[in-house]
Amino acid sequence: AKRRGGNRAYAYDAAMEAAANRKLEIESxxxxxxxxxxxxxxxxxxxxLKSGALVGAEALVRWKHPVQGYVPPSVFIPVAEETGLIxxxxxxxxxxxxxxxxxxxxAGYEPITVSVNLSNRQFxxxxxxxxxxxxxxxxxxEPNYLELEITESMAMDVTRTIQALQGLxxxxxxxxIDDFGTGYSSLSYLKxxxxxxxxxxxxxxxxxxxxxxxxxxxxVSAIIAIARHLQLKVVAExxxxxxxxxxxxxxxxxxxxxxxxxxxxxxDRFERLLREYGSR
Ligand code: C2E
Ligand code: CA
Ligand code: CA
Ligand code: CA
Numbered sequence: 050a051k052r053r054g055g056n057r058a059y060a061y062d063a064a065m066e067a068a069a070n071r072k073l074e075i076e077s078x079x080x081x082x083x084x085x086x087x088x089x090x091x092x093x094x095x096x097x098l099k100s101g102a103l104v105g106a107e108a109l110v111r112w113k114h115p116v117q118g119y120v121p122p123s124v125f126i127p128v129a130e131e132t133g134l135i136x137x138x139x140x141x142x143x144x145x146x147x148x149x150x151x152x153x154x155x156a157g158y159e160p161i162t163v164s165v166n167l168s169n170r171q172f173x174x175x176x177x178x179x180x181x182x183x184x185x186x187x188x189x190x191e192p193n194y195l196e197l198e199i200t201e202s203m204a205m206d207v208t209r210t211i212q213a214l215q216g217l218x219x220x221x222x223x224x225x226i227d228d229f230g231t232g233y234s235s236l237s238y239l240k241x242x243x244x245x246x247x248x249x250x251x252x253x254x255x256x257x258x259x260x261x262x263x264x265x266x267x268x269v270s271a272i273i274a275i276a277r278h279l280q281l282k283v284v285a286e287x288x289x290x291x292x293x294x295x296x297x298x299x300x301x302x303x304x305x306x307x308x309x310x311x312x313x314x315x316x317d318r319f320e321r322l323l324r325e326y327g328s329r
Contacts, residue, residue: 072128072131075120075124075125075128076128076132076134078114078120079112079125079128079129079132079134079138080134082112082114082138083137083138083141085115087112087113087114087115088110088111088112088138088141088142089110089111089112089113089315090108090109090110090111090142090145090146090149090316091108091109091110091111091313091314091315091316091319092106092107092108092109092146092149092163092313092314092315092316092319093106093107093109093306093311093312093313093314094106094306094310094311094319094322094326095107095162095164095284095304095305095306096304096305096306096310097303097304098297098298098301098302098303098304098305099303102159102326103161103322103323103326104161104162104304105161105162105163105164105196105304106146106150106161106162106163106164106319107163107164107166107198107306107313108142108145108146108149108163108164108165108166109122109166109313110122110126110138110142112125126168129168130168130169130170133170135168135170135171136170136171136173136174139165139166139167139168139171140180140184142165142166143165143181143184144184144187144188146163146165146195147163147184147185147187147188147190147195148188148190149163149316150162150163150188150190150194150195151188151189151190153320153323154190154194156320158320158323158324159323160191160194161194161323162193162194162195162196162223163194163195163196164196164197164198164225165195165196165197165198166197166198166227167197167198167199169199169200169202169205169210172205172206172209172210172213177213177216177217178213178216178217178219178220181195181197181217181220181222182220185220185222191221192220192221192222193221193222193223195222195223196222196223196224196225196245196246197217197222197223197224197225198225198226198227198248199214199224199225199226199227199242200226200227200228200232201226201232201238202232207241210242211241211242211243214242214243214244215243218243223245223246224242224243224244224245224246225244225245225246225247225248225282225284226238226239226242226244226246226247226248227248228248228250229247229248229249229250229272230249230250230253230268230272231250231252236275239275239279239281244281245281245282246281246282246283246284247272247275247276247281247282247283247284248283248284248285248286248306249269249272249273249283249284249285249286249302250286250287251286251287251307252287253268253269253272254269254285254286254287254288254293254297254307255287255289256268256269257269257292257293257296257297258292259292266296269285269296269297269300270300273300273301273302276303277301282303282304283302283303283304284302284303284304284305284306285297285302285304285305285306285307286306286307287306287307287308288305288306288307288308288309288310289307289308289309290309291309293307293309294309
């Protein structure tokens, strides 16, 4: 028994060490990724239910490692956040998305709103609103076509976050709360943060498997009702099935996003979607 315990402890140490090495490897790879052009932005359509129009795109970063191929965001974003690399990466994604949105406008497509994910660590930057404002004017994009998606976290300095959000709002951009319902104090944030939109987390949308079962749909319905009362726009993400689509239409959710319409795709393929949905 003693030997077995010893082996288990050894296996544990080895696993810890492997994880630490993997983290270091990701970190050093990420440091080079921007300059080497290994990062790319994919876009996922957001569709307005009432009109069926493609009205927005969420920008999602992709990293193609020269040897390992695509590294999932769930693997490298946490490392980027821990090391602070999310700041230059986040700014690069923001600039890319704003430039792309402007380029689509210039090509004659009906303007859409780009949503860019903002890591909590980016709130540490002293001049976040100034940085975002500079990117907008550099790209020539009107601020109402940019939205930032934020998530709540325990680590967040609430007073500072509210200040930064107010600065961002003054620019004229939109603010959305991502993964709504999964945080630890979503409801109080709705009152305190100057936000325009909430995104229902995909875990709740996934629960709409049997739309006749009240237990599966209660949370989604409640979030939509809260949004309506507070006059916030509401987006459901992770919409995959006809059943989910039908349910969300009955509940009059404002916007939908998910594989039901399209996965996130490279900019050239997104342009094809813009053509299919037609421009006014
Ligand atoms: P998120 O912001 O909640 O993004 C939505 C995720 O759900 C994306 O995963 C998207 O590909 C996936 N998704 C979209 N539709 C469906 C669907 O119908 N079914 C399912 N099962 N999944 C769907 P992705 O691109 O792997 O990103 C994962 C997370 O990584 C994001 O979650 C976000 O938290 C983070 N992330 C991605 N790009 C960025 C970025 O540029 N900056 C920051 N700070 N975080 C990012
Ligand atoms: Ca998001
Ligand atoms: Ca989300
Ligand atoms: Ca998420």
